[in-house]
Amino acid sequence: MLFGCSDSRLAAEIIFDRGLGDLFVVRTAGHVAGPEVLGSIEYGVSVLGAPLVVVLGHDSCGAVTAASVADRDGNVPVGYLGDVVERVMPSVLSARAAGHTDIDAFVRTHIRRTVDGLVGRSVLLATEVAAGRCAVVGLSYRLAESTVDMVNSHGPVPTVSDNPHQ
Ligand SMILES: [Zn+2]
Numbered sequence: 001m002l003f004g005c006s007d008s009r010l011a012a013e014i015i016f017d018r019g020l021g022d023l024f025v026v027r028t029a030g031h032v033a034g035p036e037v038l039g040s041i042e043y044g045v046s047v048l049g050a051p052l053v054v055v056l057g058h059d060s061c062g063a064v065t066a067a068s069v070a071d072r073d074g075n076v077p078v079g080y081l082g083d084v085v086e087r088v089m090p091s092v093l094s095a096r097a098a099g100h101t102d103i104d105a106f107v108r109t110h111i112r113r114t115v116d117g118l119v120g121r122s123v124l125l126a127t128e129v130a131a132g133r134c135a136v137v138g139l140s141y142r143l144a145e146s147t148v149d150m151v152n153s154h155g156p157v158p159t160v161s162d163n164p165h166q
Pocket residue numbers: 005006007029030031058060061062063064
């Protein structure tokens with residue numbers, strides 16, 4: 001299953017060359033994970049038996065940029081958009097504290113923290129990962145090159161040969 005940013009250029013089936021019925025997909029702006037997202041991921045893993053959760057972020061992410069601007073200016077957007085920004089903000093603060101200054105470093109920190117946060121917050125997911133039945137992998141997508149880099153992972157990451165479509 002895939003949990004990714006809602007950015008229009010991150011269409012999961014197109015990026016990973018999958019078709020109807022192949023992927024269980026959850027996407028939010030900046031891949032922020034509230035209770036409904038965690039519940040959806042738990043559904044994918046426990047009910048559908050997904051062996052892999054991919055967290056897909058990307059360079060030049062608008063949500064991460066918005067959090068960076070809000071941190072710099074001290075102005076969090078009004079409405080529910082503010083909730084998205086506030087959920088990204090800890091990643092921006094963490095990356096800045098580590099000495100990073102550019103958006104793409106913030107993005108990678110946010111992907112890593114999202115992966116760690118899913119496993120840290122969902123007891124079900126942590127149990128499946130610890131039992132070796134599921135892996136959670138953070139990938140950063142480069143829009144211009146259409147390539148991904150692995151940022152971090154928990155659990156047994158499948159190899160390409162495990163993929164029935166190859
Ligand atoms: Zn994005």
